[in-house]
Amino acid sequence: MNLWHFLAAHRAEVVQLSLEHLFLVAVSTGIAILIGVPLGIALTRRPALSKPILGFANIMQTVPSLALFGFLIPLNIYLFHVRIIGGIGARTAIAALALYALLPIIRNTFTGINGVDPAIREAGRGLGMTDRQLLLQVEVPLALGVIVAGIRVATVIAVGTATIAAAIDAGGLGRYIFRGLRMNDNTLILAGAVPAALLALAADFLLGAVEHSFGRGRRRLNRRHAVAALGAVVVAVVAIVVFTLHSGASRRIAVGSKDFTEQVILGEIVAQTIESRTGLPVERRFDLGGNLAHDALVAGEIDSYVEYTGTALTAILKLPPISDAREVYRRVKAEYAARFHVEWLEPLGFNNTFAILVRGQDASKLGLKTIGDIAKYAPKWRAGFGQDFVSRPDGYEGFVRAYGLKFAEVREMDLSLTYRALADGQVDVIAGNSTDGLIARLGLMQLDDDRHYFPPYDAVPVAREETLKRYPELRAALAALGGAISLEEMRRMNFAVDGEKRAPRDVADEFLRRKKLGGGG
Amino acid sequence: MIMNGQSTAIEFQGAGFRLPDGRALLTGLELNIARGETLVLLGRSGSGKTTTLKLINRLLDPTQGRVLVDGKPTTEWDPIRLRRRIGYVIQEVGLFPHFTIEENVAVVPRLEGWDDERIHNRVRELLDLVGLDPARFATRYPRELSGGQRQRVGVARALAADPPIMLLDEPFGALDPITRREIQEEFRSLQRRLGKTMAFVTHDVGEAFLLASRIALLKDGRIVLLGRPADFLASRDPEVVAFVSCLRSPAEIVAAP
Numbered sequence: 001m002n003l004w005h006f007l008a009a010h011r012a013e014v015v016q017l018s019l020e021h022l023f024l025v026a027v028s029t030g031i032a033i034l035i036g037v038p039l040g041i042a043l044t045r046r047p048a049l050s051k052p053i054l055g056f057a058n059i060m061q062t063v064p065s066l067a068l069f070g071f072l073i074p075l076n077i078y079l080f081h082v083r084i085i086g087g088i089g090a091r092t093a094i095a096a097l098a099l100y101a102l103l104p105i106i107r108n109t110f111t112g113i114n115g116v117d118p119a120i121r122e123a124g125r126g127l128g129m130t131d132r133q134l135l136l137q138v139e140v141p142l143a144l145g146v147i148v149a150g151i152r153v154a155t156v157i158a159v160g161t162a163t164i165a166a167a168i169d170a171g172g173l174g175r176y177i178f179r180g181l182r183m184n185d186n187t188l189i190l191a192g193a194v195p196a197a198l199l200a201l202a203a204d205f206l207l208g209a210v211e212h213s214f215g216r217g218r219r220r221l222n223r224r225h226a227v228a229a230l231g232a233v234v235v236a237v238v239a240i241v242v243f244t245l246h247s248g249a250s251r252r253i254a255v256g257s258k259d260f261t262e263q264v265i266l267g268e269i270v271a272q273t274i275e276s277r278t279g280l281p282v283e284r285r286f287d288l289g290g291n292l293a294h295d296a297l298v299a300g301e302i303d304s305y306v307e308y309t310g311t312a313l314t315a316i317l318k319l320p321p322i323s324d325a326r327e328v329y330r331r332v333k334a335e336y337a338a339r340f341h342v343e344w345l346e347p348l349g350f351n352n353t354f355a356i357l358v359r360g361q362d363a364s365k366l367g368l369k370t371i372g373d374i375a376k377y378a379p380k381w382r383a384g385f386g387q388d389f390v391s392r393p394d395g396y397e398g399f400v401r402a403y404g405l406k407f408a409e410v411r412e413m414d415l416s417l418t419y420r421a422l423a424d425g426q427v428d429v430i431a432g433n434s435t436d437g438l439i440a441r442l443g444l445m446q447l448d449d450d451r452h453y454f455p456p457y458d459a460v461p462v463a464r465e466e467t468l469k470r471y472p473e474l475r476a477a478l479a480a481l482g483g484a485i486s487l488e489e490m491r492r493m494n495f496a497v498d499g500e501k502r503a504p505r506d507v508a509d510e511f512l513r514r515k516k517l518g519g520g521g
Numbered sequence: 522m523i524m525n526g527q528s529t530a531i532e533f534q535g536a537g538f539r540l541p542d543g544r545a546l547l548t549g550l551e552l553n554i555a556r557g558e559t560l561v562l563l564g565r566s567g568s569g570k571t572t573t574l575k576l577i578n579r580l581l582d583p584t585q586g587r588v589l590v591d592g593k594p595t596t597e598w599d600p601i602r603l604r605r606r607i608g609y610v611i612q613e614v615g616l617f618p619h620f621t622i623e624e625n626v627a628v629v630p631r632l633e634g635w636d637d638e639r640i641h642n643r644v645r646e647l648l649d650l651v652g653l654d655p656a657r658f659a660t661r662y663p664r665e666l667s668g669g670q671r672q673r674v675g676v677a678r679a680l681a682a683d684p685p686i687m688l689l690d691e692p693f694g695a696l697d698p699i700t701r702r703e704i705q706e707e708f709r710s711l712q713r714r715l716g717k718t719m720a721f722v723t724h725d726v727g728e729a730f731l732l733a734s735r736i737a738l739l740k741d742g743r744i745v746l747l748g749r750p751a752d753f754l755a756s757r758d759p760e761v762v763a764f765v766s767c768l769r770s771p772a773e774i775v776a777a778p
Contacts, residue, residue: 123615126578126688127629127678128604141619 003190010191018195020171024090025158025203028097030232032154036102037147040109041135050110057103065164066290068096073168073295087301088256088285088292093162093170100161101154108150112143144214152207159200163192167259167289173199178259178287181416185501253278253467253474256293256302257286260416261497261504262352262435262490263293266306268508269481270461273517277477291316298340303467304478307344308352308457312336314394321394325351325456341465345475346482348459350490354389354399355434355446357422363445370450371403374429383407384427386415394455395431402453419444435487437495459485484515530556530686530718531577535586537742538572546572547742549586556685559712559719561729563764564739570722573739574688577720578607590686605629608679608687608717612694614671616663622648622674623659629682647677652707669700676708680715687719693728705731726764738764 007014043050060068072092116139124134140147166174176192179185253274257267264286271282285302294316296302312332313319319335322328333344356371368374374381389395390412400406411427418430423442432439432446439446461478468475489511496507511517531554538547547569554560562570575581576588579600587594590603616625623644630640648655651673663671672692679687693701693708709732712719723729729736730750738745738753738761745760746753753761 117613117615119611119613119615120617122580123609123611124617125580126604126609126611126615128601128607128632129628130601133632138617142617 003187003194006187006191007195014191014195017171017173017175017192018199020090021159021162021173021196021199024093024097024162024165024170024172025155025199028094028162029101029151029155029158031094031098032101032105033151035098036105036150036154037109039102040106040147041113041140043106043110044113044139045131054103054107054110057106060099061103065096065100065161066167068099069093069164069168070290070292070295072096073292073301074299087299088168088170088288088296089301090165090170092168093165097158097161097165101158104150104153104157105147106150108146108153109143112146112150113139115146116142141214145211148207148211148214152204152211155203155207156200159196159203163196166287168292169256169285169288175287178289181414252281252283253304253471254283254285254302256288256296256305257284258293258305259287259289260433261437262433262494263306264504265493265497265508266348266459268504269485269512270304270306270478272505272508272512273481274474274477276512277480278471278473280471280474297342297462297464300464300466304461304463304474306348306459307462308459309347310353310394310455310457312462313455315388315392318393321398321455323452323455325458328456329458329460336462337465342462343465343468345461345463345478348461348481348485349483350435350485350487351456351458352433352435352490353449353454353457354395355432355436355439356449357419357430357432357439357444357446358428359422359425360443360445362428363447368445368447370448371453372450374447375403375405377428378405378407381407381428382409382411382426384411384413384418384421384430386418386431387412388415389431399431399453402451435490435494437491437493437498440491440495441499459490480517484517485511528555529553529589530558530591531720532589532592533573533576533586534589536576536583536588537585538569538576538581539584545742547576550744552737552744552747554718554720555734556718557716558734559721559732561733561736562720562722562739563724563726563729563736565724568739569742570724570739571690572742574690574720574722577686577688578604578609605633605682606684606686608681608684610675610679610687610689610692612691614663614675614692614695616671616674616678618663621660621662622653622666623655625663625674626678626681628678633682643681644677647680648674650680650711651677653677667700668696669704672696672704676711685718687717689719689721691722691724694723694725701728708732726767730768 039053043053063071069092072095073088113135120138120142121134124138129137162172163174163177165172166178173192173196176188177196180188180190180192255267255271255274257263267284267286271284274280275282285296288296293302293305294307297305309325309328309332310321313328314321317332317335317339319331322331329344329347336342336344356374358368358374362368366373366377385396390410396410407429411421413421415432418427419432419436419438419442421427422430422444432444434446438444461481463474463478493507493511496502497504531552533550533552536547536550537545539545550573552560562573564570572581576583576595577590579595579598582596587596589595590598590607595603617628620628626644626647627640630643635643644659645655648658653670653673658666658670658674663674666674672695675692679689693704696704705728712732721732730753733750735747735749736753737747740760745758746756748756753765756762756765
């Protein structure tokens, strides 16, 4: 399916995501204007403050967005009983985007006002204008072109950065991009990226026109303009307050997932099981990037998601890897209860461990069966690993040590891109997931972990103790999933979504019906 | 003293001004400006002329001595009230580029809360006074005017609320010589009609002789000579002589070896 057909077929959804995107950008930039312009003006009156404040705004801009999200999610900051920062969703995305937008707005307000011809300022003072009159009637109107230029830069940055907001379930066009990356689907990636780029161009053009009309010094800030501008910003702020109140209003069971296909399918399976077995309304907060699902669970933003024992042990608890599956389960169950008040329920039945993959034709040509077999080819091979694999303690470093491997080159890239890179011959070996549907689709071969290096990654639903206590029927519903999904079944479901482009919701429903576990989401 | 208070508009009593870094721009200034008088402050660049003006409308406060306006020290005046009683025309004109000519002239009346009708009439009157046709110029922007026209608008703006005192800081400095001479002549007749107290800064000795009731020649922040133009021609002080020599006629210049 090409991009045009896709956009035509999903018109309503594209419009919806674009509106979500615009909402994120408009509210965050509006907040940044409300804070940044007065702050920039204050700095012209107290120049001693300009260094620390501009320095802070500068640093904020350099913080990677996922790291900033991870930092903001556990926070609980309230303003008049309304939570303004913290948790997953639009609230935190807006806070992060507003922080990014601050620098250009503060800086341009500051330099714009300082750039007003001193003779004009002195004339104003000499005529008997108060500082306030000078500011509002002379300095701000003359600096308006420069201030709007700052807002323009901030807006264009926000349009781009807002795509990442999909990683914390804040919506927007980033959903298509993340989904496309996950499913290895270029059309889907473009369906997110192209409208986002068009939004950025449109915002740039519109604000450029506004900037131009002010920049010539032709117009001045008359009362009507000022009231209209202020009104627009106030409406934006009211919108976020309403939005924030609304999102925290109703009590449902919130089921989360990480940001890859298997997780979304498992999220659906958990959600549909809860729906059909308990009748409780379920809110789906899927596609949470990095360890954000864990952060969200501990913060009480979600009630349950599916975690892997090995991931919990090493990446979250930071404990050394253990190879015995039952021992790992016992350990994480005890630690989570003590540290997070989170309970590990029954394992689902499959182990999603790292799969060392090569192209099928290489495997048959060179007779590769186990990881040990590649040792002699490795010095001429390029390896492609996900950021996750490279950084975790049970990942790359221990892996090459255990098998005595030395690659010609190691390329670090997004996990979802490694399969395509391997199939296209850009790299020769990757570390994928054993349950990945793409393994079969792209004709890849999984090598046997004959030295048992990789620890077990049994998939297990985790849930907040508090929620389980309040809804005892939840425990029974989740227990029904114990041992219900085999590795083969998981691979098939992954392939149904990644390979056959079917909706995770339908795949989950079909699975639950076939296993007579219920279903019907 | 009471008599003096009535006839003296501005009085410098040992006034001086020193920058935070310790550099003295003005030292021990003793000077009275009578009502209706035009006092010209003459001197080279950096001699303290502009500093003297800024002490009058409190853009600067004296660091030594005091300056009295209408018998009251400037430091006791509310700076905003003080400045609205004092018209101010500066060297670079300082018209607001985002205001029309009409709006520029109307700045002080508007700050003073006049009604629209009165402002409108006053602007017309003033533009006529400085020789600009209101019908042609009122709705234009400063950048659409020539330097001489802008300078006239600057004078009109300073006169708008009919302040008893006018401060003019090299108002005609940036004009070409012919426009400059025209505008000086016009200004002289305006001066006679309005009868305002004026402090006028220039480094052009010809302009000083043309417009001054009295001239104060400043050098390095001190008064070298204070007197009528005739007193200047009689003085033997080297700084005075240096300035007066600029007045030589074209015939003398051609005849010089």
